Amino acid sequence: MTRYVALLRAVNVGGTGKLPMSELRTMCESLGFTSVRTYIASGNVVFDSQLAEASVKSRLERCLETYAGKPVGVLIRTGAELAAVLAGNPFKSAASNRTVAIFLDAPPPADTLAGVSGRQQEDIALGLRExxxxxxxxxxxxKLKIPAAKAGTARNMNTVAKLAELAAV
Incomplete structure (x- = not known):
């Protein structure tokens, strides 16, 4: 059994993309995931599954698309991977509410930093899939724009820390 964290893209508490966290929990349970817990109303869910990451992702995305009537991207990490994201934060001395990890499905392209525009006082670093x-x-x-992050979803370090805590096995 693997403990996973699913991070949904384009989910909010009002307007388009609204998804009550109770509905998200029910969806996850209907897919056979166990020990399902959500964290804040922005599309964060922790659960256990025997399925591989790719299967978890595709099943959850299909279920969400049926619910929302449009594709909803999902980024998946194991509990251990999320803890590694937190530990790998290169800006640990900075305010955690002003530091984010943008989660991606694959490693950021080698030219990610070259494609950045609108950079002012932001510091940027590449992780494994963040x-x-x-x-x-x-x-x-x-005004920061990071084209390589377009299909990703960001969480601040406070949220990453709490999700890592919830996902600790």
Whole structure:
């Protein structure tokens, strides 16, 4: 049995993309996932499954598309991988609410940093399947564009830490 964390893209608490976390829990349970727990209403769910990561991802994405009527991207990490993302944060001394990990399905391309535009006071570093960004002046005024992150989803380090704690086996 593997403990997974699913991070949904484009999920919010209101407007389009609204998905109550109770519905997400029910969906995960209907797929046979066990010990299902959600964290904050932004599409974070922790669960156990005997399936491989690719199967977990495809089944959850199909279920979400049926529910939402449109594709909903899902990024999957094991509990151990999420703990490694937290440990690998290159901006540990920076404010955790101003530092994010942008989760990707694959390693960031080698030319990721060359494609960045609008950079002001942000620091950027590449992880295994993540892009770390520290927003020195906060995200609200940032003009940063990272084309390689388009299909990813970001979580700040406070959220990553809590999910890693929930996913600890």
């Amino acid at each position: 892009i770390y960004v520290h927003y020195g002046s906060g995200m609200a005024s940032s």
